[in-house]
Amino acid sequence: MKTNYALVTGASQGFGKALALEFANRKINLLLIALPNSGLPELSNFIKQIYGVDVRYLEVDLSIGQSSYFIADYVNSSTLQIKYLVNNAGVLSKGLFEDLKDEFILKQIAVNVTAPTLLTKVLLENLKASGAASILNISSMASFFFLPKKQVYGATKAYLTSFSKSLRKELKKDNISVTTICPGGLNTTTRLCYQNRLVSWIAQKTVLNPEDAAKIAIKAMIKTEIVVVPGFVNKCLMALDKLLPGFIKDRLANREINKFAIPKLEETNHQ
């Protein structure tokens, strides 16, 4: 019998790294995907060393369509059984729509929309073969709130949430569950860690450490939940969203969730 693997995209840093560690902690073998030169070989070796699980890795760029086929070829030729597919890789927001470069937008759509869709498609037969498989798609609270500076990002995440919920209904017959997790702010990059320390008290409470969010996400995936918003304050925001009139929601959302409203310190200092 083949041993089971969890495939995690965007695994070299942030939430993807935390998800990989949580799988390893649960003694599940890993196939990690990330960009070249992102420290993936070192991370893979280290996880192997401390958790004693098998860790494979592929350094590919998911903004290129061929990458999904490349991953599927590797999986099939190495006869790996993928039991958990985690579509985590994503390109974050960058600014106002009019300021975004065309190439950036296309790349964001390629990584956030095309890659998870295609990767799910090309791995579907493999997942079916596992008996009971799970797909975990990393979306965002931005798929529920409509925020300036998160136009394309929010829309790609809304796609992912919608795609996951439909797919879940289709794949039930194959015993594959699809879970979507929609985190708010996460302390992933050092820059975000710093920015998250500068916002108001309540906004700081919406921010989670990736390792905590990863525990919640994998637990939800195993319990085959549909959509999960991690964090108490974030759950409250979601509940408020159903109760409050639109104009108040917009103001709250802008103030409390849009961490990109903070001036970009690194670009304004001492030049």
Added chain:
Amino acid sequence: MKVLLTGGTGYIGHQLALALSEKNITVHALVRDINSSKLPRHKNIKIFEGNICDFNSILKAIHECDYVFHTAAYTNLKCKNIHDFYNTNVLGTEHILKAACQNKVKKVIYTSTLSVFGPSYKDIPISELQPRLTSFSNDYELTKFMSEEKVLEYYKKGLSCIVLNVSKVYGPGLKTFSNGINSLISMFVNKDILVVPDNLKITSNYVFIEDVIDAHILAMESNIVKGKYIIGGENSNYENLFETIKTLTKSNIKILKVNYGFIKTGLLTLNLFRSLVGAQSMISVNILNSLFTNRISTSEKAIEELKYKPTKLKVGLANTINHL
């Protein structure tokens, strides 16, 4: 030869300034307070008033310097305001790197900390290759990590810089936030009873101050132009550390072990009370957690590449006790 040194009134910087000046190197010490009692004094040390947050003051001090020793950092873990950490550790370091680049300095030796790697896992000592797996446990760790990211940026601009990730430093010297072991030794000498958390198997790495100074000088003299080096000494758990200090000081101290969770709850209550009455809070739970994190490490890379020679813990502690 001339060198710029920051943090001259700090634990490491003070002794490094003296050691360099003894080697007949002219030291430009950039200090915030020229009347500080902690100034290193020597005929080869030239004091420059300034601040690493003030770029122009660095430019004055760095003029004609061949090397830069950047030991200044904001380390007060009791501080709840991230700006103090960020301004000194991130922006200050960037100023130094920028000034070094502009002045074609041969090499910057940057004093960082082992804690940027996070805890050690199982019995695997932290090496320079260990990826960071957990979130940052305090603003000091975060801002020191960010400052090392700045170093990586300046490598691309052609700057030579060696980062020294120093473990827990002990040994004779100025009393600052950075040498808790010295306070611990005084407790063994002066107190009858010491209350400690019961998880004494927690293991850290302890490095003797003179080794740290040597490592800085070795890093300057070496042909190596970039990279990180863990500068540590011996790994020891608290039990062994306490036992060694107790034997060396011939102390009759009674060590009272109290449940770790109980101490944490006690501290939380006490700090809440103190903040209500407006008193400064004592050691925070955050600091306690960072003291009780496994951080075993290896300095193999420094030993091999920099010819670094760490002192045995027993020898270093005996030396420290003689000085105190």
